[in-house]
Amino acid sequence: KVLPVGLLAGVSLAWAVSVLIQHQGSLASILRSSLKREEFFLVYQPVIDLRTGKCIGAEALVRWRREDGSVLMPDVFIPVAESSRQIATLTATVIDLVERELPRLLAAYPDLLIGVNLGAVDLQNKLIVDRLALLFSRTAIQPHNLMLEATERALIDFDLSSSVIRDLRAMGLMMAIDDFGTGYSSLSYLTQLAVDCLKIDKSFVDTIGSEAATSKVVYYIIEMGKSLDLKMVAEGVETEAQATFLLENGVHYAQGFLYGRPMTGADLEDYLARH
Numbered sequence: 001k002v003l004p005v006g007l008l009a010g011v012s013l014a015w016a017v018s019v020l021i022q023h024q025g026s027l028a029s030i031l032r033s034s035l036k037r038e039e040f041f042l043v044y045q046p047v048i049d050l051r052t053g054k055c056i057g058a059e060a061l062v063r064w065r066r067e068d069g070s071v072l073m074p075d076v077f078i079p080v081a082e083s084s085r086q087i088a089t090l091t092a093t094v095i096d097l098v099e100r101e102l103p104r105l106l107a108a109y110p111d112l113l114i115g116v117n118l119g120a121v122d123l124q125n126k127l128i129v130d131r132l133a134l135l136f137s138r139t140a141i142q143p144h145n146l147m148l149e150a151t152e153r154a155l156i157d158f159d160l161s162s163s164v165i166r167d168l169r170a171m172g173l174m175m176a177i178d179d180f181g182t183g184y185s186s187l188s189y190l191t192q193l194a195v196d197c198l199k200i201d202k203s204f205v206d207t208i209g210s211e212a213a214t215s216k217v218v219y220y221i222i223e224m225g226k227s228l229d230l231k232m233v234a235e236g237v238e239t240e241a242q243a244t245f246l247l248e249n250g251v252h253y254a255q256g257f258l259y260g261r262p263m264t265g266a267d268l269e270d271y272l273a274r275h
């Protein structure tokens, strides 16, 4: 007997959706048990001062080492952590790792600036303020050593996040808008947000030097940052031509494969010794 094609298609679609949901569901529950078992580690990507060529710090990027030894990238599990409400736990794990690893680097490089990524809801809870105050009180890490990176999506919920951001900046840490230009940014809301730094998203850096209409956008993003007197870090810099354009247009900091891939803390120490 032959099943009607429409029915078959319907069944297979429902099946595909259920597999997808189960997969998401299971990844979320594996994530839950892994967070307890500390299967996470940090790698660091150097951030360069384009004017001097020196490394001023690094962005901490989380990785998940599974029991079988494979390593999962954040693009795979951060969305799952967000949707299964585990992002605050993940952020706490990342802060624990920073607390453990950073003092060693600071012993040799006391002014290092380390970027730490936050999830969408992390700025809606005062717990993060208390947690960081504790970190500063019991380690050599100082507020000027940390820059918290949040996307526009996390910052847009202005009523909820503004008092936490105010407290954090009062402690002396820097706040950055991550992936700048990919969200809802408007000049009016940018002036209300109390941030110190814009991280220009790689997708704009990629257009530098191309004929594409979007290559003008990066120019206006930079002008916006300058007019608001914000620090700017360009992400995903891969070519000398991009670096030259950025420096000539007033962007002073950059990170990308041109300077270094994300590396272990030990490798960052070697990197710093050379730069």
Ligand code: C2E
Pocket: 045, 060, 061, 062, 073, 074, 075, 078, 091, 094, 116, 117, 118, 119, 149, 178, 179, 235, 236, 237, 238, 255, 256, 257, 258, 262
């Ligand atoms: P992001 O914060 O924008 O981080 C930059 C991403 O771009 C990193 O990918 C980095 O490896 C990659 N990248 C840097 N330079 C280049 C380049 O020159 N070329 C190319 N092709 N890629 C480059 P990664 O490590 O996979 O992280 C992806 C995203 O995951 C991050 O984007 C961030 O949004 C999120 N993430 C990473 N670590 C954490 C964390 O600890 N907590 C939270 N909440 N999110 C994190």
Ligand code: MG
Pocket: 059, 115, 117, 149, 178
């Ligand atoms: Mg980031």
Ligand code: MG
Pocket: 178, 179, 199, 235
């Ligand atoms: Mg970024």
Ligand code: MG
Pocket: 178, 179, 201, 202, 235
């Ligand atoms: Mg990005």
